[in-house]
Amino acid sequence: MNLLNKKERERYMDEFKIEAYGKINLALDVVGRRNDGYHDLNTIMQQIDLKDIITIKSREKGIKIECNIPEVPLNSSNLVYNAWDKMKEKSGLDRGAHIIIEKNIPVASGLAGGSTNAAAVLKGLNKLWRLNLSNEELMDIGVSIGADVPFCIVGGTALAKGIGEKLETLSSFSNKFILLANPGMPVSTTHVYEKLNIDGIKKKPNMDMLVQAVENDDLYFLAKNMENVLEEVTIKEFKEIKTIKEDMIKYGAIGSLMSGSGPTVFGIFDNEKDLIRCKNKLEKKVDKVIITKTI
Numbered sequence: 001m002n003l004l005n006k007k008e009r010e011r012y013m014d015e016f017k018i019e020a021y022g023k024i025n026l027a028l029d030v031v032g033r034r035n036d037g038y039h040d041l042n043t044i045m046q047q048i049d050l051k052d053i054i055t056i057k058s059r060e061k062g063i064k065i066e067c068n069i070p071e072v073p074l075n076s077s078n079l080v081y082n083a084w085d086k087m088k089e090k091s092g093l094d095r096g097a098h099i100i101i102e103k104n105i106p107v108a109s110g111l112a113g114g115s116t117n118a119a120a121v122l123k124g125l126n127k128l129w130r131l132n133l134s135n136e137e138l139m140d141i142g143v144s145i146g147a148d149v150p151f152c153i154v155g156g157t158a159l160a161k162g163i164g165e166k167l168e169t170l171s172s173f174s175n176k177f178i179l180l181a182n183p184g185m186p187v188s189t190t191h192v193y194e195k196l197n198i199d200g201i202k203k204k205p206n207m208d209m210l211v212q213a214v215e216n217d218d219l220y221f222l223a224k225n226m227e228n229v230l231e232e233v234t235i236k237e238f239k240e241i242k243t244i245k246e247d248m249i250k251y252g253a254i255g256s257l258m259s260g261s262g263p264t265v266f267g268i269f270d271n272e273k274d275l276i277r278c279k280n281k282l283e284k285k286v287d288k289v290i291i292t293k294t295i
Protein backbone atom coordinates (compact mmCIF):
# COMPACT_ATOMS: atom_id res chain seq x y z
CA MET A 1 0.00 0.00 0.00
CA ASN A 2 1.26 3.49 -0.88
CA LEU A 3 0.94 5.76 2.19
CA LEU A 4 1.95 8.99 0.42
CA ASN A 5 -0.28 10.95 -1.95
CA LYS A 6 0.99 12.10 -5.38
CA LYS A 7 2.25 15.50 -4.18
CA GLU A 8 4.06 13.95 -1.21
CA ARG A 9 5.65 11.26 -3.40
CA GLU A 10 6.86 13.93 -5.85
CA ARG A 11 8.71 15.65 -2.98
CA TYR A 12 11.14 12.71 -2.82
CA MET A 13 11.53 12.09 -6.56
CA ASP A 14 14.68 13.02 -8.47
CA GLU A 15 13.38 12.04 -11.91
CA PHE A 16 10.24 13.11 -13.80
CA LYS A 17 8.73 12.01 -17.10
CA ILE A 18 6.68 14.71 -18.80
CA GLU A 19 4.54 14.27 -21.91
CA ALA A 20 5.18 17.06 -24.42
CA TYR A 21 2.27 17.35 -26.88
CA GLY A 22 2.42 18.96 -30.32
CA LYS A 23 -0.03 21.49 -31.77
CA ILE A 24 -1.73 22.41 -35.00
CA ASN A 25 -3.08 25.84 -35.99
CA LEU A 26 -6.76 25.57 -36.94
CA ALA A 27 -6.48 29.11 -38.34
CA LEU A 28 -3.57 31.53 -38.56
CA ASP A 29 -3.51 35.22 -39.44
CA VAL A 30 -0.59 37.63 -39.24
CA VAL A 31 -1.80 41.11 -38.31
CA GLY A 32 1.41 43.12 -37.93
CA ARG A 33 5.17 43.21 -37.94
CA ARG A 34 6.88 44.40 -34.76
CA ASN A 35 10.12 46.31 -34.35
CA ASP A 36 11.72 43.39 -32.48
CA GLY A 37 11.40 41.18 -35.59
CA TYR A 38 8.44 39.18 -34.23
CA HIS A 39 4.98 39.30 -35.80
CA ASP A 40 1.62 39.87 -34.19
CA LEU A 41 -0.64 36.90 -34.76
CA ASN A 42 -4.24 35.92 -34.44
CA THR A 43 -4.35 32.14 -34.38
CA ILE A 44 -6.42 29.25 -33.08
CA MET A 45 -4.05 26.76 -31.50
CA GLN A 46 -5.04 23.18 -30.85
CA GLN A 47 -3.11 20.56 -28.93
CA ILE A 48 -2.86 17.08 -30.52
CA ASP A 49 -2.05 13.76 -28.92
CA LEU A 50 1.22 13.30 -30.84
CA LYS A 51 3.84 13.64 -28.14
CA ASP A 52 7.51 13.57 -27.23
CA ILE A 53 8.46 12.12 -23.85
CA ILE A 54 10.85 14.21 -21.79
CA THR A 55 12.70 12.62 -18.90
CA ILE A 56 14.33 15.04 -16.47
CA LYS A 57 16.83 13.80 -13.91
CA SER A 58 18.79 15.55 -11.19
CA ARG A 59 22.41 16.37 -11.94
CA GLU A 60 24.76 18.37 -9.82
CA LYS A 61 26.13 20.82 -12.37
CA GLY A 62 25.69 21.61 -16.08
CA ILE A 63 23.29 20.11 -18.58
CA LYS A 64 23.34 16.84 -20.48
CA ILE A 65 20.86 16.50 -23.36
CA GLU A 66 20.14 13.23 -25.15
CA CYS A 67 17.76 12.58 -28.03
CA ASN A 68 16.83 9.58 -30.21
CA ILE A 69 16.83 11.73 -33.40
CA PRO A 70 20.23 12.83 -34.81
CA GLU A 71 19.05 16.16 -36.31
CA VAL A 72 18.05 17.55 -32.91
CA PRO A 73 20.89 19.70 -31.50
CA LEU A 74 22.24 18.60 -28.12
CA ASN A 75 23.90 21.93 -27.25
CA SER A 76 22.74 25.44 -26.31
CA SER A 77 20.67 25.74 -29.52
CA ASN A 78 18.23 23.17 -28.16
CA LEU A 79 15.26 25.00 -26.64
CA VAL A 80 15.40 22.74 -23.57
CA TYR A 81 18.81 24.29 -22.83
CA ASN A 82 17.18 27.77 -22.74
CA ALA A 83 14.42 26.41 -20.51
CA TRP A 84 17.00 25.05 -18.04
CA ASP A 85 19.03 28.28 -18.17
CA LYS A 86 15.98 30.50 -17.53
CA MET A 87 14.81 28.30 -14.64
CA LYS A 88 18.25 28.60 -13.02
CA GLU A 89 18.03 32.38 -13.39
CA LYS A 90 14.47 32.55 -12.01
CA SER A 91 15.16 30.25 -9.03
CA GLY A 92 18.67 31.50 -8.25
CA LEU A 93 19.70 27.82 -8.02
CA ASP A 94 22.87 26.74 -9.77
CA ARG A 95 21.77 23.17 -10.44
CA GLY A 96 22.32 20.84 -13.35
CA ALA A 97 19.85 18.71 -15.30
CA HIS A 98 19.98 15.57 -17.38
CA ILE A 99 17.30 15.77 -20.09
CA ILE A 100 16.37 12.85 -22.34
CA ILE A 101 14.13 13.65 -25.33
CA GLU A 102 12.24 10.77 -26.91
CA LYS A 103 11.08 12.45 -30.11
CA ASN A 104 7.97 11.44 -32.03
CA ILE A 105 6.98 14.90 -33.30
CA PRO A 106 8.69 15.54 -36.67
CA VAL A 107 11.42 18.20 -36.37
CA ALA A 108 10.97 21.68 -37.93
CA SER A 109 7.52 20.71 -39.12
CA GLY A 110 5.13 23.40 -37.81
CA LEU A 111 3.96 21.25 -34.89
CA ALA A 112 5.87 23.14 -32.16
CA GLY A 113 8.21 20.26 -31.33
CA GLY A 114 10.96 22.39 -29.79
CA SER A 115 8.54 24.67 -27.96
CA THR A 116 6.65 21.80 -26.37
CA ASN A 117 9.94 20.25 -25.21
CA ALA A 118 10.89 23.58 -23.59
CA ALA A 119 7.45 23.81 -21.94
CA ALA A 120 7.87 20.29 -20.55
CA VAL A 121 11.30 21.17 -19.12
CA LEU A 122 9.91 24.30 -17.43
CA LYS A 123 7.20 22.15 -15.81
CA GLY A 124 9.63 19.35 -14.97
CA LEU A 125 12.26 21.56 -13.35
CA ASN A 126 9.51 23.35 -11.42
CA LYS A 127 8.74 19.97 -9.83
CA LEU A 128 12.29 18.64 -9.58
CA TRP A 129 13.55 21.79 -7.85
CA ARG A 130 10.32 22.20 -5.80
CA LEU A 131 9.87 25.81 -6.98
CA ASN A 132 6.07 25.93 -6.87
CA LEU A 133 5.92 28.47 -9.69
CA SER A 134 2.41 29.04 -11.07
CA ASN A 135 1.49 28.34 -14.71
CA GLU A 136 1.42 32.12 -15.28
CA GLU A 137 5.00 32.44 -14.03
CA LEU A 138 6.09 29.52 -16.22
CA MET A 139 4.34 31.13 -19.21
CA ASP A 140 6.18 34.41 -18.59
CA ILE A 141 9.46 32.53 -18.70
CA GLY A 142 8.22 30.51 -21.67
CA VAL A 143 7.53 33.46 -23.96
CA SER A 144 11.15 34.57 -23.63
CA ILE A 145 12.13 31.15 -25.07
CA GLY A 146 9.65 30.95 -27.95
CA ALA A 147 6.27 32.28 -29.04
CA ASP A 148 4.56 28.85 -28.87
CA VAL A 149 5.89 27.92 -25.43
CA PRO A 150 3.10 29.60 -23.35
CA PHE A 151 0.43 27.68 -25.30
CA CYS A 152 2.35 24.43 -24.87
CA ILE A 153 2.27 25.00 -21.11
CA VAL A 154 -1.54 25.31 -20.95
CA GLY A 155 -2.56 23.19 -23.96
CA GLY A 156 -6.13 22.45 -25.01
CA THR A 157 -7.70 24.88 -27.49
CA ALA A 158 -6.89 28.60 -27.41
CA LEU A 159 -7.03 31.80 -29.38
CA ALA A 160 -3.52 33.25 -29.31
CA LYS A 161 -2.69 36.89 -29.99
CA GLY A 162 0.40 39.06 -29.61
CA ILE A 163 3.35 36.88 -30.63
CA GLY A 164 1.33 33.96 -29.25
CA GLU A 165 1.53 34.77 -25.55
CA LYS A 166 -1.91 36.40 -25.12
CA LEU A 167 -4.04 33.32 -24.73
CA GLU A 168 -7.78 33.04 -24.45
CA THR A 169 -8.96 29.53 -23.65
CA LEU A 170 -11.70 28.27 -25.99
CA SER A 171 -14.21 25.45 -25.47
CA SER A 172 -12.64 22.05 -25.80
CA PHE A 173 -12.38 20.82 -29.40
CA SER A 174 -11.10 17.39 -28.42
CA ASN A 175 -11.39 13.95 -30.02
CA LYS A 176 -11.47 15.04 -33.66
CA PHE A 177 -9.90 12.67 -36.20
CA ILE A 178 -6.72 14.26 -37.57
CA LEU A 179 -4.26 13.02 -40.18
CA LEU A 180 -0.83 14.66 -40.37
CA ALA A 181 1.23 14.48 -43.56
CA ASN A 182 4.80 15.70 -43.37
CA PRO A 183 6.64 15.92 -46.70
CA GLY A 184 10.02 15.62 -45.02
CA MET A 185 11.84 18.86 -45.81
CA PRO A 186 12.49 21.09 -42.77
CA VAL A 187 11.03 24.60 -43.06
CA SER A 188 12.54 27.55 -41.23
CA THR A 189 9.86 29.54 -39.39
CA THR A 190 12.03 32.69 -39.51
CA HIS A 191 12.44 32.39 -43.28
CA VAL A 192 8.67 32.05 -43.87
CA TYR A 193 7.86 35.13 -41.76
CA GLU A 194 10.59 37.12 -43.51
CA LYS A 195 9.12 36.29 -46.90
CA LEU A 196 5.53 37.13 -45.93
CA ASN A 197 4.23 40.37 -47.44
CA ILE A 198 1.66 41.38 -44.82
CA ASP A 199 0.00 43.99 -47.02
CA GLY A 200 -0.35 41.60 -49.92
CA ILE A 201 -2.04 38.66 -48.14
CA LYS A 202 -4.68 37.25 -50.49
CA LYS A 203 -6.88 35.08 -48.25
CA LYS A 204 -7.45 35.90 -44.58
CA PRO A 205 -9.28 33.66 -42.12
CA ASN A 206 -12.58 34.95 -40.75
CA MET A 207 -11.36 34.57 -37.19
CA ASP A 208 -14.60 35.55 -35.41
CA MET A 209 -16.60 32.94 -37.29
CA LEU A 210 -13.94 30.27 -36.86
CA VAL A 211 -13.73 30.92 -33.11
CA GLN A 212 -17.53 30.65 -33.01
CA ALA A 213 -17.33 27.34 -34.86
CA VAL A 214 -14.89 26.00 -32.26
CA GLU A 215 -17.10 27.25 -29.44
CA ASN A 216 -20.12 25.54 -31.06
CA ASP A 217 -18.13 22.37 -31.79
CA ASP A 218 -19.08 22.91 -35.46
CA LEU A 219 -16.56 20.61 -37.13
CA TYR A 220 -17.89 21.17 -40.66
CA PHE A 221 -17.86 24.98 -40.65
CA LEU A 222 -14.39 24.99 -39.15
CA ALA A 223 -12.93 22.38 -41.49
CA LYS A 224 -14.36 23.99 -44.61
CA ASN A 225 -13.29 27.56 -43.74
CA MET A 226 -9.85 27.14 -42.15
CA GLU A 227 -7.14 29.46 -43.50
CA ASN A 228 -3.45 29.95 -42.77
CA VAL A 229 -1.90 33.08 -44.32
CA LEU A 230 1.58 31.50 -44.22
CA GLU A 231 0.52 28.89 -46.77
CA GLU A 232 1.03 31.23 -49.71
CA VAL A 233 4.69 31.71 -48.74
CA THR A 234 5.51 28.07 -48.02
CA ILE A 235 3.51 26.67 -50.96
CA LYS A 236 5.34 29.01 -53.35
CA GLU A 237 8.56 27.20 -52.39
CA PHE A 238 7.17 23.70 -51.84
CA LYS A 239 4.43 22.86 -54.34
CA GLU A 240 3.95 19.42 -52.75
CA ILE A 241 2.11 21.07 -49.84
CA LYS A 242 -0.70 22.10 -52.22
CA THR A 243 -0.79 18.59 -53.69
CA ILE A 244 -1.05 17.03 -50.21
CA LYS A 245 -3.90 19.40 -49.30
CA GLU A 246 -5.77 18.41 -52.47
CA ASP A 247 -5.09 14.71 -51.88
CA MET A 248 -6.41 14.94 -48.31
CA ILE A 249 -9.75 16.24 -49.65
CA LYS A 250 -9.77 13.75 -52.53
CA TYR A 251 -9.35 10.89 -50.08
CA GLY A 252 -12.06 11.95 -47.62
CA ALA A 253 -10.95 14.84 -45.37
CA ILE A 254 -13.64 17.45 -44.78
CA GLY A 255 -10.94 20.14 -44.57
CA SER A 256 -7.17 20.43 -44.85
CA LEU A 257 -4.62 23.08 -43.89
CA MET A 258 -0.90 23.63 -43.39
CA SER A 259 0.06 23.92 -39.72
CA GLY A 260 2.11 26.94 -38.55
CA SER A 261 4.85 27.80 -41.03
CA GLY A 262 4.70 24.24 -42.38
CA PRO A 263 5.43 22.00 -43.98
CA THR A 264 3.09 19.61 -42.14
CA VAL A 265 -0.42 19.49 -43.58
CA PHE A 266 -3.30 18.21 -41.48
CA GLY A 267 -6.66 16.87 -42.57
CA ILE A 268 -9.80 16.79 -40.45
CA PHE A 269 -12.09 13.78 -40.85
CA ASP A 270 -15.56 13.02 -39.55
CA ASN A 271 -15.05 9.26 -39.44
CA GLU A 272 -12.27 6.77 -38.85
CA LYS A 273 -12.82 4.78 -42.05
CA ASP A 274 -12.03 7.76 -44.32
CA LEU A 275 -9.10 8.68 -42.07
CA ILE A 276 -7.50 5.26 -42.49
CA ARG A 277 -8.24 5.13 -46.21
CA CYS A 278 -6.56 8.51 -46.67
CA LYS A 279 -3.57 7.41 -44.58
CA ASN A 280 -3.09 4.33 -46.77
CA LYS A 281 -3.24 6.42 -49.95
CA LEU A 282 -0.91 9.19 -48.72
CA GLU A 283 1.66 6.80 -47.29
CA LYS A 284 2.61 5.86 -50.85
CA LYS A 285 3.43 9.51 -51.66
CA VAL A 286 4.45 11.36 -48.49
CA ASP A 287 7.43 10.90 -46.17
CA LYS A 288 5.56 10.71 -42.83
CA VAL A 289 1.83 10.17 -42.33
CA ILE A 290 0.59 10.10 -38.75
CA ILE A 291 -2.86 9.50 -37.30
CA THR A 292 -3.62 11.64 -34.27
CA LYS A 293 -6.53 13.41 -32.61
CA THR A 294 -7.21 16.72 -30.95
CA ILE A 295 -7.03 16.71 -27.15
Ligand code: ATP
Nearest residue numbers: 078079107108109110111112113114117148189260
Ligand atom coordinates in the same frame (compact mmCIF):
# COMPACT_ATOMS: atom_id res chain seq x y z
P1 ATP B 1 7.00 25.82 -34.49
O1 ATP B 1 5.77 25.10 -34.96
O2 ATP B 1 6.95 26.26 -33.05
O3 ATP B 1 7.50 26.86 -35.44
P2 ATP B 1 8.51 23.63 -35.50
O4 ATP B 1 7.73 22.39 -35.18
O5 ATP B 1 8.32 24.16 -36.88
O6 ATP B 1 8.17 24.72 -34.44
P3 ATP B 1 10.84 22.59 -34.19
O7 ATP B 1 10.57 21.12 -34.25
O8 ATP B 1 10.70 23.27 -32.91
O9 ATP B 1 10.02 23.37 -35.32
O10 ATP B 1 12.32 22.78 -34.81
C1 ATP B 1 12.81 24.01 -35.28
C2 ATP B 1 14.33 24.02 -35.14
O11 ATP B 1 14.63 24.11 -33.77
C3 ATP B 1 14.98 22.72 -35.63
O12 ATP B 1 15.62 22.96 -36.82
C4 ATP B 1 15.94 22.31 -34.52
O13 ATP B 1 17.28 22.39 -34.95
C5 ATP B 1 15.77 23.32 -33.42
N1 ATP B 1 15.46 22.73 -32.08
C6 ATP B 1 15.88 23.24 -30.92
N2 ATP B 1 15.44 22.51 -29.89
C7 ATP B 1 14.69 21.52 -30.40
C8 ATP B 1 13.95 20.45 -29.81
N3 ATP B 1 13.93 20.25 -28.48
N4 ATP B 1 13.26 19.65 -30.63
C9 ATP B 1 13.29 19.85 -31.98
N5 ATP B 1 13.99 20.83 -32.58
C10 ATP B 1 14.68 21.66 -31.82
